[in-house]
Amino acid sequence: MTILETGSSERVTGKRLLRREDPELLTGEAKFVDDIVQQNALYMAILRSPMAHARIVAVDTAIAKRMPDVFAVMTGEELKSDWFAPMPCAWPVTGEMKNPPHYPVAADVVKYVGDAVAVVLASNKVAAIDALAAIDVKYEALPVIVALEDALADKELVHPELGTNTSYVWKLEPDKSKVDQAFASAAHVVKSRFVQQRLLPSAMEPRGVLVVPQPYGSEYTIYSSTQIPHILKIMLSLTVGVSEAKLRVIAPAVGGGFGSKLNVYSEEVLALTLARKFHRPVRWTEERSEGALATIHGRGQIQEIELAAEADGRLMAVKVNLIADMGGYLQLLTPGVPLLGGFLYHGLYDVPAYSFTCTGVFTNKTPTDAYRGAGRPEATFAIERSMDSLARKVGIDPAEIRRRNFIPPEKFPYSSAPGLVFDSGNYLPNLEQGLEKVGYAQIRAEQQIRRSRGSKKHLGVGLSCYVEMCGLAPSKVLGSLSYSAGGWESATIRILPTSKVQVVTGTAPHGQGHETSWSMIVADRLGISPEDIEVLHSDTAIAPYGLDTYGSRSLAVGGSAVYLATDKVLEKAKLIAAHHLEVAAEDLSYKDGSFAVKGSPDKAMALSSVAFEAFTAHNLPEGLEPNLEATVTWDPPNFTFPFGTHIAVVEVDEETGATELLRYVSIDDVGNQINPMIVEGQIEGGIAQGVAQALFEEAIYDGSGNLLNTTFLEYLVPSASEFPSFELGNTVTPSPTNPLGVKGVGEAGCIASPPAVINAIVDALSVFGIEHIEMPASPEKVWSAISFSRGNSR
């Protein structure tokens, strides 16, 4: 695949252009939902259950209703007749999947701490919050299920009417006998169990929603801090029962999401329902500790993985059994998230036999859903940790076990055992580049020196080779996975009469810099300055079609649509230019903003002139419509498959158990790069977020289903102080799946880094015979493991 065709003599793509989004973000000028001024709005506050599982016996709202500035106080019972349909789950992964109805405010039984039991509307925010304290709720406690094994045992039930805590069992086992044979004849079998702890997504901007009934007719404008304005519009229509044609969803400046805003939340449904009921604007902004309970959690899995290998370490089969924590209810994509990893537990290794089973279980906890990487970090962790165990068993270096198992370059396109077709890949040079950059041999030598000196500060180095499937997604494939939407993306380009350009995209950036990158793609193709190009997005009235931003899809799918729409509009412009220049269209070439007759460059017509001619329509070719506008909706033929090598170097203090991340090297192959600075920013943020899972973060529940760390005092999101400067490099293997040769980069760092760090820690601690440390590898956990290995009584 050639790099994208350009109509410019000086290429813009590939340059480190400063992000055009940043000045207003950095100066505080950007407008988030909570910044939007709205007269006459009612402020919504939600009373949340302090009980993980309980019957609501009585709710007394009398005192709250009489408090100053309070407009209304409503219980779930009182709102029953206002609901149209339960909260949506768009991914019924099996026909038998159990999905109990879930309404924005509980009427009878609460299923997790944070489940809503009453709602207050007041004329100011403080009054609304103060009124919550005056509502008296009597609960009758019910049995609480917290641990996944307890859920699986079905002794107590989260939803007794279902008769089981299991929502679904999903199996991917193309050839069971092949797997059985492999394990029967394997020289080595490695079996591991890993826990993927629950994580709080912790976007910088909390969630928020403002619903404004429009003055004429019964239309509603919904401002929401969401990644998915388009999907939200459809789902709100289906859930609230308002015609989709009467809904306009706007995602203004959105301060990050990491998947947590890829959802349809009860507060959005509730705000629209109440705005309709009272004909008043209704607004709500989440508080940080409230968000710990009310916004979806990430991960939450127990993984069992078995590898079968030949004597030399070559893999024969991978067998995986997951228990996935759904939480109290299914949110928009809850059941599907673990399955996104279900195709990738063999990593980037050539594995002929494969078996994957996932059991989704309900617990009395906040629902889980997509969180940066969504299924793929979990898969990468399991296989990359297991590869280190296998290396140890075979008696070879972790780098060597990977070399022996990589899918060789000549096998691409590679049909994987689970059923994907990896479009491209070239793994070995990428690994070798990483090893060289980090100085692998020298680190191993220093490790030995420290060990021979009896140093109490142990050096460890950890590898993680990853591949992900992103560029979501071919619509047909999503259909085959029972996903309720397609995976296409839409783009419109308009060359205006004054020759400025508008690009309309169906993606919904919330920090990714699409305005910058999309303008670069178009600038290159049209041979004009990116400054002449505006990128419009995240408003369903302006960009009516789109499938939004998640799963590292926006550039590979949405950027490709922008590129193809640009080509399409140029084709039309060429017809007009040919008409005026009185030549055949095929005799024209296009460069630097002008059509010229091949062989006589003096005979030319500027794109700006073409645009004006298209607008006046005084003299157009017969049958051609006025104006220069083109729309392309592009459905990708395949996923994309970014890959890379991440290497962590750690020092573990044997006395305190503290891990210091000394160095972090990553070599990522995300295909062609439109703006390398944005690529690096994504990778660095992703690495930090993945290291956070490995070392710092965990949503901790007690046995009664209370989330114990709802503030950043106790939920340890790390800061820049906790990291060394990352050392980034790349290889470039363009994807043949899309015209840009790009793959997507939003999740790569987060997918790769957790096993790199844990492999490094286990490597450092191998002198103690330690084989695994669960995440997060807190100092106390490490110290306990060392103490235990020494037989110290603990």
Added chain:
Amino acid sequence: MFPASFDYAKATSVADAISILSSVDDAKLLAGGHSLLPLMKLRLASPGMIVDIGSLTDLSYIEDKGDYVAVGALTRHHDVQNSRLLKSVVPILPYVASRVGDPAVRHRGTIGGSISHGDGASDLPAAVLALDAKFVLMGPKGERVVPASEFFVGFLETVLSSDELLTEIRVPKFSGGWSFQKFNRRAQDWAIVGVAAVNNGHTRISLVNMGPTPLRATAVEAALADGASIEVASGRASDGLDPPSDLNASSEYRRHLAEVLVKRALAEALR
């Protein structure tokens, strides 16, 4: 996070602050706000009145008083951290201040606020305890001077009465060996365990977050005085203490950390 509603008064002088404190039942002083405001936002504290002493700039000073340095209660951590005088005559104090929170916190938080709050998990109270500092407390009946060793009474509790105001910290000059060991997981966090050690012929050691108040490691000090080795003495770091268990660390792990950190602190201070 919104605090419950409260009344607000801006004190124009120390005397004014004391007079307001004396006339209101549940008033709290507000200096840098970095201890009180989070508690109020979490609604763990709901004072009826806030007395803002933030504009009493005459309480912000660092002065040489011969054998001690007088530090005004409203001196920000940032100013303690960067004081040339303190760096030359009590170097441990600016170092400890440099380890408090992050730059934003250090530009707002005050030494008097930190000490008055009396949090056993804070660094500066433990430092001034190891230094045998004295505190000047002003009340309706005038001033009294209380040694650090008698100031901290219980969890977030000091000898300050409700109508008193800490105005000055008197820190003895100190030229011997010292060490401050702070163990935490994120740079801006409170210590999981911290140790301040000063050695001037005899050794004083105080502990951060090993109990409800800043504490002296008296068993270690006694062992050293009896001639014990660092190794042996540090093994007594948590003798008689009941350190807290929380999400960051179990009580048992804190005991272990205290031993490790005391050992490291002594190795540095006694060098």
